[in-house]
Amino acid sequence: MKKKAIEKIPYFGLKKTSRKKDVKYIGVTAVEIVGHEKHLFLEVYRNKKESKEIPMVRIVLTKKDFGTYWPEKEEWTRQKIKPDSCYGRVIWGEEHPTWEQEKKENILQSTEDLERIKKFCKANVYNEEHWWEYIYKHEDDIVTTARRNREHKVYMRRQEALADRMAHTKELPEKEILDRADRLYFHNQHYLYYKKHGCWAHIACSKCGGVTDARWKSGISYESQFQRWTEEPREGHYGTCPMCGARGEYKCQGKVKGTHDKYIYLFLGQKYKENGMVMRYVEVGKKWTLGFICGDKGPEMYNASEELSGVEIARAYFEPGKKVQIDYHKHDPYMGKDFWDDCNLYGMANIPISAGLIMSETYEEMKGTIFQYSALQEYAKNVREVNPINYLERYSQTPQIEVLVKMGLTDVVEKLVKCYYGIVADENARRPDQFLGIRKERVKQLIRKKGDTHLLGVMQMEKRQGQNWTDEQVEHLAETDLSGTQVETATRYMTLQKLLNRIEKYAGCKYGTECSSALARIRHTATTYADYLSMRINLGYDLNNTVYQQPQDLEAEHNKMVMETNKEEMDKHLKEVAERYPEIRRVYRGLRNKYLYEDDKYIIRPARSAEEIVMEGRLLHHCVGGNMYLGRHNKGETYILMLRFKAEPDIPYITVEIDAKNPRILQWYGDKDKKPDEKNMQSWLNNWLMKLKTGTLTETIQTAAIA
Structure with a gap:
């Protein structure tokens, strides 16, 4: 115009x-x-x-x-x-x-x-x-x-770029991938399906597909010594197919629903154009099928088979100076065709790329590319699982990752690969101490701990506060998991060593034991002590007074401070919930008989009243004291249980919510919605739940009482 x-x-x-x-x-x-x-x-x-x-x-x-x-x-x-x-x-x-x-x-x-x-x-x-x-x-x-014309031009440019990438992508060695997956990852797994009838067993082999009868127990007749023999089939044990001689795992016919399968995910990196790289994400699956026909006495095994298959799911293209481009393998249900597209699906149907195994050819292909010195191979050896697409994308953004990997700071690199860049002080720095924001002499100590991020946080805290702590103090402080603000507040009134000593004394556990239970106890105690000091300061107490600094009973004084903070408001709230949810107190005795359990270390029991649930939430700083949880407990939909140390039965530790009708744990949390000593406590709760389901909780308690 x-x-x-x-x-x-x-x-x-x-x-x-x-x-x-x-x-x-x-x-x-x-x-x-x-x-x-x-x-x-x-x-x-x-x-x-x-x-x-x-x-x-x-x-x-x-x-x-x-x-x-x-x-x-x-x-x-x-x-x-x-x-x-x-x-x-x-x-x-x-x-x-x-x-x-x-x-x-x-x-x-x-x-x-x-x-x-x-x-x-x-x-x-x-x-x-x-x-x-x-x-x-x-x-x-x-x-x-005009918009459609612009969109069409953009679409055509994208399609041309997609076609160019496909034209420059090497052919996928499918047979080699499948053979290696079967040999190394599925271990040439075969199954021998069986059904016993007297001295005989009906056996189907997934390797050869044949079905036969074989005797597994000797007979008394003359003819029995000339009949086909096999070892006694037992579920989960390995045996030899009497037809083809293949080794396979015995699986009872009654426990098979027809088909079962296993899947693994592999990454294969290949050189792309001059010095680029394409990382190919492949799913390989093995499916075992047992065929049935209707016999005179019900379903009978007809045949067995196994199938190995693979499909390429995505390709990530890396080129110098360009953003990573990921193409996805999709299926058009209307046309009945597979095709490649340069964008993912939307919402819940998107195609995820999870961690997987990296094929060894990848590292050879990396030579002469932009990732020749990426240290991916060294990183993959030190972590349990790796997504090389994420790793290489982060490496392109932060090339310092190569040095961090080679120095052995594996935990730091894991955080960076997951985009936790909050641990980086200066992204443009070349020296690791400047990059991470710690003192230079701390680098060797961090390497010895493989880049432990809790330890790194303490080292960064040390430098921010202008302190010069000992190696032992740094490691012990890392175990407490205290924040910089909490440490700074406490050290206004005591030295760092005194703070650490008091936490160790109150916890009753020593530092450096590498025991998960002791670590959880130390962290819980440290948080409680820091919270106690903070409340004392907010209420106007003089913490230069050692009586306030060193309470004889930390938990009791902590609870006292909680009650003293907004006392009038809390008293009013406790009275309201007691009137609103009276059923919690009324059904306590019955629930106690059902759920109570204790061993030599822990005790679990239901909440005595609505007021106790509110105080539990307040002391552990989580939301269990809300009306939703109180209402569920009051109506008998779910129940709130308190898990505590047996030596300190009145001090909150972990709160558990359980389904009232179907015995299952809905959730459990400790202080500030964290899961202290997670592995150990999850195992303990699983054991308690199994006893609850089998009705042996009461027997265990009675046995302990008699002993």
């Missing part, structure tokens, strides 16, 4: 105003030839005598373009005549009128103007009195067409 030429065309002017009081704006149209192309002009004037010369707005349309000129500002915009054809107002309007008001307020100078608009725009409008709808639809068609 030639805007300069359009601006030179004089305004058409308003010939006469309207006497109707409702009319506020009058439109005037004309068709002009500008640059050998027809243009429709719409000028909108105020319905005032002094406004007949200069319009409020001039809208210009061509077949494929439009523009809006504002004479007062002398500027062009790309506004459509209405932001929304149904609910928005015309762009020169000042309010949000109804459709009827809008029709009365906006008119055209003559019927010729309407015919001119209809002829030029060629759109269908329900009500001709809404004449601006013709222009809106014409403008909307232009915008929509």
